[in-house]
Amino acid sequence: AQTVIDEFVSSAEQKWSQRSSLVMLLPHGxxxxxxxxxxxRIERYLQLCAxxxxxxxxxxxxxxxxxxxxxxxxRRPRRPLVVFTPKQLLRRKxxxxxxxxxxxxxxxxxxxxxxxxxxEVTRVxxxxxxxxxxxxxEREKRGDFATAIVRLEQLYPNxxxxxxxxxEKYPDAEVVWVQDEPENQGPWQHLxxxxxxxxxxxxxxVSRSEAASPSTGRSKSHAAQNAEILAxxxxx
Numbered sequence: 001a002q003t004v005i006d007e008f009v010s011s012a013e014q015k016w017s018q019r020s021s022l023v024m025l026l027p028h029g030x031x032x033x034x035x036x037x038x039x040x041r042i043e044r045y046l047q048l049c050a051x052x053x054x055x056x057x058x059x060x061x062x063x064x065x066x067x068x069x070x071x072x073x074x075r076r077p078r079r080p081l082v083v084f085t086p087k088q089l090l091r092r093k094x095x096x097x098x099x100x101x102x103x104x105x106x107x108x109x110x111x112x113x114x115x116x117x118x119x120e121v122t123r124v125x126x127x128x129x130x131x132x133x134x135x136x137x138e139r140e141k142r143g144d145f146a147t148a149i150v151r152l153e154q155l156y157p158n159x160x161x162x163x164x165x166x167x168e169k170y171p172d173a174e175v176v177w178v179q180d181e182p183e184n185q186g187p188w189q190h191l192x193x194x195x196x197x198x199x200x201x202x203x204x205x206v207s208r209s210e211a212a213s214p215s216t217g218r219s220k221s222h223a224a225q226n227a228e229i230l231a232x233x234x235x236x
Contacts, residue, residue: 009080010048019078023069028058029086029130030180030215032222039185039214040084042155046190049156056156058084058129060111063097064153067107086130094133109154110162112169115145121170123147125233126163126203127178128155128187135178138230147234148173155187158195167201177203178233180226182211206233 012018026040045056055072059065065083072081089095113121115136125135125147132151139147150166152159167175177196179186188205196203208215208225216222 005045006048010053013053013079014051020080021072021078022080023072023083024081025083025085027087028084029088030222030226031086031088031130032219032226034217035214039181041185041214042084042181042187043185043189045082046156046187049190052157053079054156055079055081055154056084057081057109057154058086059107059153060089060129060132060151061095061097061101063101063105064108064111066097066102067105068153071107084129088130089133092130092133094136107153109152109159110166111151111153112166113148113150117145118148120146121148121173123234123236124167124170124173124175125149125178126152126175128152129180131178131180131229134226134230135233138234142234144234152187152191155191158191160195160199163195164199174236175201175203176206176233178206178229180208180229181214182208184210185214 009020009022012020027037028040028042030038045054048054049056057068059068068083123146127135127149128151132149135149139145139149148170152163177188177191179188181188183205186207188207206229208229216225
């Protein structure tokens with residue numbers, strides 16, 4: 001599969017002017033089930049991205065997932081779509097959408113803070129995927145409503161202008177990128193080089209340490225690492 005993706009999916013348009021609407025739904029989520037269940041290798045797909053050759057997303061709500069697939073069906077020119085789909089969100093009670101969310105609106109590449117209690121923001125946590133819900137739960141536990149949580153639903157093409165507009169609302173806030181993946185994996189390195197640095201935004205990184213494996217195989221170690229990420233995200 002890796003050979004097919006490298007030789008055909010990511011580069012067919014450039015090499016042969018062949019376009020495709022292929023959609024790949026790849027399981028991805030750090031849920032304590034071991035390395036083979038954790039990583040769809042986001043970093044590899046983002047390394048293959050250039051010249052608008054693919055659409056890479058990680059939606060966190062049912063409605064945004066729906067609008068993503070609907071947009072893919074109708075968009076022209078055709079491009080492959082890579083979707084990272086955390087299995088945990090199938091059963092997480094907070095990962096829901098209203099009927100109105102499905103019948104109106106469109107795909108949102110970035111979702112800004114949605115809690116009206118968040119005011120006088122001093123910290124902005126940028127994240128993608130299932131970790132968002134852990135961060136929301138941690139914020140609720142701490143009562144830290146000076147921290148806004150912003151979700152990147154689209155990882156490529158870079159949603160630069162959308163992010164710039166959101167960060168302008170929080171001019172004095174510390175910006176933090178938080179990810180489940182180890183530092184050498186996940187979206188961090190791609191986003192830092194292709195978006196954050198060019199925007200003049202240098203976020204503080206919160207992640208697992210560099211690792212050769214996507215995740216630990218011990219559930220207790222996973223839980224300890226996750227707790228450490230959440231604690232570090234909410235402290236200066």
